[in-house]
Amino acid sequence: MSLSFQYPRLTKDNYDSWSIRVKAILGSQGAWEIVSDGFVEPDEDAALILIQKFEKDKKKDQHALSIIHQCLDDAVFEKVANASTSKEAWGILENSHKGVDKVKKVRLQILRGEFEALHQEASESISDYFTRVLSIVNQMKRNGESIEDVRVIEKILRSLHQKFDHVVVAIEENRDLENLSIDELNGSLRVHEERMNKHKKEPLEQVLLVKHSSAERGSAISRGRGRGQGRGYSHGGSRGHDRNQEVKRVDDEKPRGNP
Template identity: 45%
Template structure:
């Protein structure tokens, strides 16, 4: 959202608000128009449930503050949410009936949430977690990946590709 607002040169209004004390009526009117444009962009991006929370806001800055409090909260709430996400990440394992693509989707959704709350998590950490948490049917694949690749350089996309190709090889020839 910040990127969109910056690209349209509206972030300053969202961050600082409209200067209502501006004596230049033309400049004030232009700022108010840009503020309304910023609000419209933010509102268009909101799901119906979130929209109801920001509907009463009268400026882009006020709207942004409501959303910031909703998603970032104060540091104590943020720390609690991060702790829950860390626990969930550590306990995450692949289900027996799950395919690699679905498992990576769950892992990356969790990693994205952690990063959104300010947690720095390296790709290597995620790669190592995935390799530790695969089902037993991948037990013979994991050591070959560890030997064949430098885990500090192995990207998540490359790992997913390796595991998906092994998964395809494991499928029975006749259904």
């Protein structure tokens, strides 16, 4: 059974993630080196071994170029339609989407501002916040920023919601941030988050249990009153019936006068 492979498509907004995925695909085919370094065409007097190597590299290059073509839609393909090598096509795409150094610097400044402005929302989970932080960090790295893990860790600890203040103090006092990994911090904070959610959930369950018990007691009292009222009406009705019978007997026993 053969499975069809879906190549990632380049759009105007996804070049960074697209390039990472396509590099991995080209690498798995042993073709990324030819894309990044290119190859040199031998002169007429080159030895046979060099000519054979060139032919092999040329074939690998065309294979890489065909993979790049499959990752483009018709509009983007027009930009590289005249490129004869994979290196040339890759350079065109990189320059048109990622921009020259000046554009990269401007984009990096924007990302730095977004990084510094990061703060966890009150309803945002630790997992979601880490995803948001690391997304910006990865974009900064792809645009040339050298950012160490300890800087990311310090930023996360500074920007957590105030409900984690006691946890942050404990981590800063008891852990060496220089030797703490981002994954370890993530795991530690998620454990504390689960405990906090559990403590928050238990009082709510107790309140619901008390309300349920009160409702059951109220229902039982109402049923008891209903049964008592039923018995009272029954006895009253029986006594009224007996009195009517007694009056009737007295009337029957009275002497009747002459007509």
